[in-house]
Amino acid sequence: MPVTVLLVDDEPLVRAGLRAVLEAQPDIEVVGEAADGAAVIPLVRRLRPDVVAMDVRMPLLDGIEATRALLRTVGAPPKILVVTTFENDEYVYGALRAGADGFLLKRARPAEIVHAVRLVAEGESLLFPASVRRLAAEYGDDDGNRAARARLERARLTDREGEVLRLMARGMTNAEIAARLVVGTETVKSHVSAVLAKLGARDRTQAVIAAYESGFVAPG
Amino acid sequence: MPVTVLLVDDEPLVRAGLRAVLEAQPDIEVVGEAADGAAVIPLVRRLRPDVVAMDVRMPLLDGIEATRALLRTVGAPPKILVVTTFENDEYVYGALRAGADGFLLKRARPAEIVHAVRLVAEGESLLFPASVRRLAAEYGDDDGNRAARARLERARLTDREGEVLRLMARGMTNAEIAARLVVGTETVKSHVSAVLAKLGARDRTQAVIAAYESGFVAPG
DNA sequence: GACGTCCTCCCCCGTGCGGGGGAGGCGGGC
DNA sequence: GCCCGCCTCCCCCGCACGGGGGAGGACGTC
Secondary structure (H helix, E strand, O other): OOEEEEEEOOOHHHHHHHHHHHHOOOOEEEEEEEOOHHHHHHHHHHHOOOEEEEEOOOOOOOHHHHHHHHHHHOOOOOEEEEEEOOOOOHHHHHHHHHOOOEEEEOOOOHHHHHHHHHHHHOOOOEOOHHHHHHHHHHOOOOOHHHHHHHHHHHOOOOHHHHHHHHHHOOOOOHHHHHHHHOOOHHHHHHHHHHHHHHHOOOOHHHHHHHHHHOOOOOOO | OOEEEEEEOOOHHHHHHHHHHHHOOOOEEEEEEEOOHHHHHHHHHHHOOOEEEEEOOOOOOOHHHHHHHHHHHOOOOOEEEEEEOOOOOHHHHHHHHHOOOEEEEOOOOHHHHHHHHHHHHOOOOEOOHHHHHHHHHHOOOOOHHHHHHHHHHHOOOOHHHHHHHHHHOOOOOHHHHHHHHOOOHHHHHHHHHHHHHHHOOOOHHHHHHHHHHOOOOOOO
């Protein structure tokens, strides 16, 4: 009995690529595709896939909301493999908290992609090897997944800080951010300082760079 | 006689996607793949494809250098279709100047991708419709391609300015950039001011944002 | 009730940044 | 020959920024 997979990504090219890679395996079958998160639930109900390979950044309903919705509304939900372009994608951790079973980098080699699908299908939790290893090495912990998640939770920006960082990444000054959020500039300065500290950034420019590099904000 | 295509991209997933999309067409045949620019020339000599679909950002030899090398060393070179993630990618214009025949966004729909390959195979020059239309509208010119290229040439950063912007996008202060380039800080300030003016940015943070948004620098 | 977290706002203070000027040298193009 | 673009460096000046420190109120957890 083959592993059945549903592909969810807004880029047709990525779907075609995943389909080509996965269908080359005799024990994996792609049973459907969706271009946005909103279409996922009815498709899962109908197709009952073992695994959903889901992009995090999508129109209408993103991967986090789609994951949450799936686990809430579908009995015996499929395993959810979050597909992303960047390691340390802010959204990925959101998706993991929402209940996703693992994530996968788009730049992974076909063999890794296949491996990841098989692993989550078997019920294993999976963070992308490279980033897990790096984090484990960095914090001297051998229980990679759990430690990595915990650490990333601690360094996590608060809602307000994330909001401020997003506005910083749109090129706004502290005064403009203050006006937008209807608070004083001193408040914004506090949040900015917290963001800089948590991100290890020296100034707002470095913070914005970190936001782009981590995928916290995306170009385009 | 089908159109023969050689795929050049460092991401296996993108190659698989392009292959799946193009091979679905009876009149298009993918005759080979390469993962970096360095492998292109021998492959072109051997396979003689009609079209090379080439990523701009690649290890070893990027799309610009590969394009230049192809046109210089191969008799009766293939048509070159540059594949990119961002519109207004700095490298794309470099590739066009180097002699590429058109460019194509990765997020294009399969039909557009197929269309683009057919078009350049027939000898048409092609810039991605959306960006051409926007530029044409913006500058009130109906000769889209030519005007767009000319405009982008004028607003183009000088070599030094581009170098400075790249270092700005790595979070460096003016003093650090000056040390790196072995010039005075006043010189760097001049270049930074020029960059801000040409990019319409208010400060270095906005300039770095523009660099990311335009694909001048890429995350990851 | 005590504690922690988050959001809010306040002070002082040094400085990197960017604007507005100008200017010299050097190369290529007309 | 001349002009123009580019790279280099210089002056003055205002200010947004970021560090350091503190503090109050709201909310939830234990």
